[in-house]
Amino acid sequence: MFNFNRNTLITAVILISIILVFSFIYFTEIDLPIFNWLSDLIYNLISPIINLLNQLVESVKNFFITLFSIDEINQEIKELRQRNSVLERQILFLENINRENQRLRELLDFKEKVNYQMLGAEVIANSPSIWEKTITINRGSKDGLKARMPVISYQGYLVGRVENVGSSSAQVRLITDHNFVVGGIIARTDSREIGLVKGSGRDDRPNIMDSIAWDADLEKGDVVLTSGLSNNFPSGLKIGEVEAVETDNYGLSQKADINLFIHQITLEEVMIIKNFNSINRESIQSSENLQLENEAEINSDEESEENDGDSESEAN
Amino acid sequence: MKKYIFNISIIIFLLIFQLTLPIFFPSLNLIPDFILIYIVIRAIIFGAQDAMIYGAVGGLLQDVFITSFIGLFTPVKTAVAFLSALLSGRFFPENLLIPPLGVFLATIVHELLYLLLKENYLFAANYLTLIKDMILPMAALNSLITFFVYLIYFFWGRRDLSGQT
Numbered sequence: 001m002f003n004f005n006r007n008t009l010i011t012a013v014i015l016i017s018i019i020l021v022f023s024f025i026y027f028t029e030i031d032l033p034i035f036n037w038l039s040d041l042i043y044n045l046i047s048p049i050i051n052l053l054n055q056l057v058e059s060v061k062n063f064f065i066t067l068f069s070i071d072e073i074n075q076e077i078k079e080l081r082q083r084n085s086v087l088e089r090q091i092l093f094l095e096n097i098n099r100e101n102q103r104l105r106e107l108l109d110f111k112e113k114v115n116y117q118m119l120g121a122e123v124i125a126n127s128p129s130i131w132e133k134t135i136t137i138n139r140g141s142k143d144g145l146k147a148r149m150p151v152i153s154y155q156g157y158l159v160g161r162v163e164n165v166g167s168s169s170a171q172v173r174l175i176t177d178h179n180f181v182v183g184g185i186i187a188r189t190d191s192r193e194i195g196l197v198k199g200s201g202r203d204d205r206p207n208i209m210d211s212i213a214w215d216a217d218l219e220k221g222d223v224v225l226t227s228g229l230s231n232n233f234p235s236g237l238k239i240g241e242v243e244a245v246e247t248d249n250y251g252l253s254q255k256a257d258i259n260l261f262i263h264q265i266t267l268e269e270v271m272i273i274k275n276f277n278s279i280n281r282e283s284i285q286s287s288e289n290l291q292l293e294n295e296a297e298i299n300s301d302e303e304s305e306e307n308d309g310d311s312e313s314e315a316n
Numbered sequence: 317m318k319k320y321i322f323n324i325s326i327i328i329f330l331l332i333f334q335l336t337l338p339i340f341f342p343s344l345n346l347i348p349d350f351i352l353i354y355i356v357i358r359a360i361i362f363g364a365q366d367a368m369i370y371g372a373v374g375g376l377l378q379d380v381f382i383t384s385f386i387g388l389f390t391p392v393k394t395a396v397a398f399l400s401a402l403l404s405g406r407f408f409p410e411n412l413l414i415p416p417l418g419v420f421l422a423t424i425v426h427e428l429l430y431l432l433l434k435e436n437y438l439f440a441a442n443y444l445t446l447i448k449d450m451i452l453p454m455a456a457l458n459s460l461i462t463f464f465v466y467l468i469y470f471f472w473g474r475r476d477l478s479g480q481t
Contacts, residue, residue: 008365008401015368015394022386035386042380050332057340125335128378129389130346130450131430131437136335136381164383171381178436201437202450204345266342 040166047124047169051138054124116234117275119143120154123267124169131201133177135160137270140168150233150273157261158182158226158237159270172270175199175207175239175260183227184209184239184258191217194227197239197258206243210255218245224258234276320369323358327374330354335381346450348457349423351378355393356400356422357466360415364401371397388433396426409473415466416459423455 025032066073125136139145149162151172160174173180178201186193195212209224222242228235243257330350338344351374359367371393379387400422407414424447431437431446 008363011365011368012398015372019372019391019394023391025386039380042377046328046332046377046380050336053332053336054339057336123339125332125381126338126347128331128334128351128381129430130427130454131434132382134382171383178440204449268339268342 043164043166044168047136047140047166050125050136051169054122054138116273118271119145119274120269120271121170122269131178133174133180133199133201133203134163135172135174135267135270136169137172137272138169139272140166140170142167144274145170145272148232150237150276151270152237152273153262153265153267153270155261155265156238157265158233158239159262159267161232162272175262176203177201182233182239183229184224185227185235186216186218186242187223187225188219191219191222193218194229195256197224203263206257206259207240208255209242209258210248210253212248212254212256214247214251214253216254218242218254218256220244234273323370324373327351327354327370327377331374331377331381346454346457348454348461349426350461351375352393352396352423352426353419353458353462353465355397356419357415357462357469359397359400360403360418363404364398367397367401368394371395388430392426392429392433395429396422399425409470412463412467412470416463419462420455420459423458424451427451427454 025035119139121137121139123135124138127134137151145162145165147162147165151159151161153159158175160172160177160180162170163173164171175182175197177199180199182197184195184197193212193216195209195216197207197209200207212218220242224239224242226233226235226237226239238261240258240260243259245254245256247253248255334347334350338347355367355371355374358370372390375389375391375393376386378389378393382389400418403414403418428443428447428451431441431443
C-alpha cells in the first residue's frame, strides 16, 4: 500500500536502531559522560540566545512603559519616597527588637534561626512540553547554583527546585509538575497535620495533598506550609490553601485539594535558596555527631556501671 | 550540508519561540508545538527520510530543555514524522485541508505516545480527561496554525511558479 524507496527504509532502520539504543540507555538510567557533555553543550549554546532575546524584549517593553506612563512613575516615586522614610524608621525600631530577641535567645539557649542566602533570578523560558512543568532561569553554575536547590517567589511561596544547571541558566521543576512531591504541614495553631503535596501536572488543577491521617483535622482555607521533614526544602515555605478534603484509601486516610499560591502570581522573577543544602547537611552532621556523642556517653556510662558492678562484686 | 544547517537553524528558532512565548504571554493556557508542526509539514511535502531526521533533531533539542540529552521526545517525534510521511504524495497540493488534518492526527498520536511512555503518567493519568481538556484543544490549535502556514507556503510556491512561466 505504501511504497517507500530504499534510502528511506535504510534511514528508518538506522534511526530506529539509534533510538532503540538511546531509549535503552534512557530507561535503564545509565549515566554516560559523553551524553551529559553533549546535553550541556546544546543547552549552554541555546540558553544564552534565549537570555539575550528576553533582555531585548524586556528593554523594549520597559522603554515603551516608561514613555507612556511618565506621570504615573513620577507619582509612584513620590509615594515610594514617603514610604521609604516610614520603613527606615520601622527598620530602626525592628533592629532594637532584633537585638533584644538575640539577647533573649542567648539567655534561653535557643537555637539560632538560619538566615538563608538568596539569589534572585529572572524566568527566561518555559517548558517545551505541556506535560512537563519546568521553567528556565537566567542563573547557572557561574552564580553558584547547584541541582536540588529550593526555589521560591519573592512573596515566599514555594515555586520548585533546581533540576539541571547550565553555565548561565538553570531549569527549575515547578511544584505543579506531575513528578514533584514535597512534605506539607497545616499551619493552624490547633492542627499541625502532615501529608505529601503532589503536583497535578496541570496549571488549571489544584495539587493533591495525600497520606494524611484518617482522623486529621483539616478544613477548607487552611494554609499549607513545607514541613521540612524531607530535608529537601526548608520548613515554613508557603505552598497553598486547602480547597476541599475527602477520604482516601477506603477511609484509611484523607486527601485534600490544594490551591497553590503561585497560581495567584505571574512567575517572572524567583529566588533560589543557595545555602539550604549545606546548612541542612551541617545540621544533620551536627545531629549525627550529637547522637554519636550521646551513644558514646551511654556506652561509657554502661561501662562504668559494669565496672562499678564488677568492683562491687569483687568487694563482696 | 547547507540544507541541513538551514533546517536545524529553523528548528532551533522554533524551539526558542516555543520556550519564550509563554513568558511574553503568561495568560496562554496552551502553547502550540511548533517543532511538531514543522516536522509534519515537512513529512507531508518531502517524505519520510527528511522528516525523520528533523524529527529526531527536534525531539532531541526539546529533550535537552526538559531533563536529559535523550528523552522521550526523540523517539516520539521520529515515529510521528515517519507516520505523517504516509500522507506524502497522496493528495493534491491544492487540497489545503489535508496538512491541518495530518497535524491534528499527528498531535493526538504524539501526545498519546508521550503519555504512554511516560512512567508517572502511564497508570496514574485519566486519559479521557486529558484528551478532552488538553490533547484535543492542542491538536485543534496546531492544525489551525498549520492551515495558515500551509496557505502561505502554497501561495508562495504558486507565486514562484507563476514567475517562472
